[in-house]
Amino acid sequence: MNYKNKMILESIGVDAVVSQTPLNRFEESKVMPPVINSGIKKTEGTQNLNHINSLAELREAMAAFDGCSLKKTAMNMVFSDGNPQAKVMLIGEAPGADEDRQGKPFVGQSGQLLRRIFGFIGLTIDDLYITNVLPYRPPGNRQPTPIEITMFRPFLERHIELINPACLILVGGTSCKALLDTKEGITQLRGRWFDMPLSSPDKTVKTMATYHPAYLLRSPLRKREVWQDMLTLKDFIKA
Numbered sequence: 001m002n003y004k005n006k007m008i009l010e011s012i013g014v015d016a017v018v019s020q021t022p023l024n025r026f027e028e029s030k031v032m033p034p035v036i037n038s039g040i041k042k043t044e045g046t047q048n049l050n051h052i053n054s055l056a057e058l059r060e061a062m063a064a065f066d067g068c069s070l071k072k073t074a075m076n077m078v079f080s081d082g083n084p085q086a087k088v089m090l091i092g093e094a095p096g097a098d099e100d101r102q103g104k105p106f107v108g109q110s111g112q113l114l115r116r117i118f119g120f121i122g123l124t125i126d127d128l129y130i131t132n133v134l135p136y137r138p139p140g141n142r143q144p145t146p147i148e149i150t151m152f153r154p155f156l157e158r159h160i161e162l163i164n165p166a167c168l169i170l171v172g173g174t175s176c177k178a179l180l181d182t183k184e185g186i187t188q189l190r191g192r193w194f195d196m197p198l199s200s201p202d203k204t205v206k207t208m209a210t211y212h213p214a215y216l217l218r219s220p221l222r223k224r225e226v227w228q229d230m231l232t233l234k235d236f237i238k239a
């Protein structure tokens with residue numbers, strides 16, 4: 001864990017376990033040349049979630065977690081949608097108003113575009129597993145704060161481990177910031193595969209970032225790059 005994360009955890013009263021081992025480095029990707037040389041952000045602090053061995057247990061533990069005030073303003077917890085056996089796991093930012101009402105990720109306008117984007121390479125909701133960095137809607141759809149992200153990251157990491165997907169798609173800049181310890185922005189990160197280390201030693205997951213559909217709704221010209229990313233994903237799935 002880096003110093004900043006440790007300070008954040010301590011400032012919110014979390015009993016952080018500081019890892020003595022150096023951060024993992026991104027391994028050289030076998031699919032594309034190396035693009036990133038920093039490690040996954042580690043939070044071994046908030047709580048030890050190794051005892052959680054099923055999605056039902058994870059959902060229960062998240063619902064019971066009272067450390068974040070977003071729970072008070074949200075209508076519903078938004079856990080996930082799609083197929084837990086899917087090869088492709090998507091991680092978005094946080095629920096919006098529609099998601100908060102329905103308790104499901106990506107059901108509003110962004111979600112419709114997201115479904116069309118993946119539909120472009122023949123993937124339906126049954127071929128995907130979808131979750132977000134935060135399970136609760138930030139009021140007024142503001143961006144998640146670093147503290148909120150840090151609080152929920154252990155749940156997110158466990159979620160990834162339980163799904164154990166063939167690949168992970170980070171949807172937008174927030175999910176990159178939540179999971180990657182890199183200064184590179186989404187524009188530099190997107191469209192390239194890298195091996196993201198997971199909490200369990202020696203485990204990595206093939207990961208690619210792409211633009212968020214909400215960004216594409218504002219900047220439609222960037223769709224081209226996302227179509228390219230989808231073709232890159234399609235090649236990976238076929239291989």
Ligand code: URA
Nearest residue numbers: 092093094095105106
């Ligand atoms: N945007 C997200 O990042 N996630 C959702 O679930 C909905 C909109």
Ligand code: URA
Nearest residue numbers: 172173174211212215
């Ligand atoms: N900024 C973000 O946070 N996400 C995007 O997808 C694009 C710009």
